[in-house]
Amino acid sequence: MHKITNSGWVEVVTGCMFSGKTEELLRRLRRAEIAGQEVAVFKPSLDDRYGEGTVGSHNGRQWDATIVNPEENVWDITEELNGEQVVAIDEANFFTNELVEVCEELAADGRRVIISGTDQTFRAEPFEPLPQLITLAEYVDKYQAICTQCGEPASRNQRLIDGEPAHVDDPTIMVGAEESYEARCRNCHTLRTD
Numbered sequence: 001m002h003k004i005t006n007s008g009w010v011e012v013v014t015g016c017m018f019s020g021k022t023e024e025l026l027r028r029l030r031r032a033e034i035a036g037q038e039v040a041v042f043k044p045s046l047d048d049r050y051g052e053g054t055v056g057s058h059n060g061r062q063w064d065a066t067i068v069n070p071e072e073n074v075w076d077i078t079e080e081l082n083g084e085q086v087v088a089i090d091e092a093n094f095f096t097n098e099l100v101e102v103c104e105e106l107a108a109d110g111r112r113v114i115i116s117g118t119d120q121t122f123r124a125e126p127f128e129p130l131p132q133l134i135t136l137a138e139y140v141d142k143y144q145a146i147c148t149q150c151g152e153p154a155s156r157n158q159r160l161i162d163g164e165p166a167h168v169d170d171p172t173i174m175v176g177a178e179e180s181y182e183a184r185c186r187n188c189h190t191l192r193t194d
Contacts, residue, residue, distance in 0.1 A: 008107035012092075012133050014119040015143035017157045018183045024143065025088055025116040026061050032086045032112070040084040042077050044070035044094040046175055055090045070095040077102050085111055092117035093127045094173065100132045121172050122159035122181070124189060145183030154183035158190070167192040 013024045032039050043055050043065040055065045068076050074095060081087065087106050092099060092115045106113045119130040119142070134140050147154040159166035159174065159181055168191045174180060184190075 008109060008111040008113065009138040010103050010107050010113045010115065010133065010136055011139040011141075012130070012137040013114070013116045013141050013143070014130055014134065016120065016145050016155050016183050017118060017181045019143035019145040019154070021116045021118070021143055022055060022090055023061060024141065025090055025114055026055070026063055028114055029063055029086070029088055037086050037112075038084040039086045039088065040081055041065040041088045041090070042068050042080075043090045044068060046070060046091075046094045046173070055088075065090065068095075070099075074098045074102055078105060086114065087111050088114040088116070090116045092133060093119070093130055095129060097129045097132060099129050100136065103133060104136060118157060120155075120157060122157045122166055122170075122174075123168060123172075123191060124156050127172075147185040147188050148182040149184060149188035152185040152187075154185050154188075156184045156186065156189040158182040158184040158188075165190045165192050167194075 013021045015021055029039050029041065041055055041063050045067045053065055053067055055063045066080055068074065077087070077089070089099070103113050103115065115133050117130050119127055119134065121127045144153040144155050159170070
């Protein structure tokens with residue numbers, strides 16, 4: 001809680017895949033825990049890459065989390081709390097826009113809310129609700145990865161199907177890691193349109 005205003009706030013950690021978003025989220029949680037703050041962590045039920053009930057980064061770090069159905073039970077986040085001052089939500093891009101209201105309520109209740117998620121789809125379009133969360137947040141950090149093709153800073157998610165760029169009409173959400181995605185720069189990012 002901010003000492004002068006006695007209010008909470010929202011922090012957003014965003015960027016493309018493999019840029020270190022979840023690693024940064026976990027770093028902030030470790031620091032909050034060291035400071036003696038109670039922490040509650042939530043993740044969408046869609047993301048089972050690192051096991052159920054665990055927020056994990058690509059480099060192997062993990063934190064226990066409560067699973068939430070991102071389309072039906074977003075308000076469960078507020079109901080699951082038991083006085084925790086810090087509330088973290090990973091993979092916010094898998095939630096509906098209702099997450100924005102949940103975060104507003106949590107911050108209004110004096111909590112520090114830390115959001116992590118990618119802000120772009122594999123088409124390089126805004127990935128809701130991240131753009132809205134970025135707008136309401138007091139603090140925003142956007143991370144970049146390294147382009148797997150040229151080594152430049154990467155800001156895009158390149159989806160791959162059998163090693164080839166995905167078609168522009170493919171579904172927006174497809175949970176995956178290195179087997180399905182690469183970080184790419186603007187110039188190396190491609191989509192199939194045939």
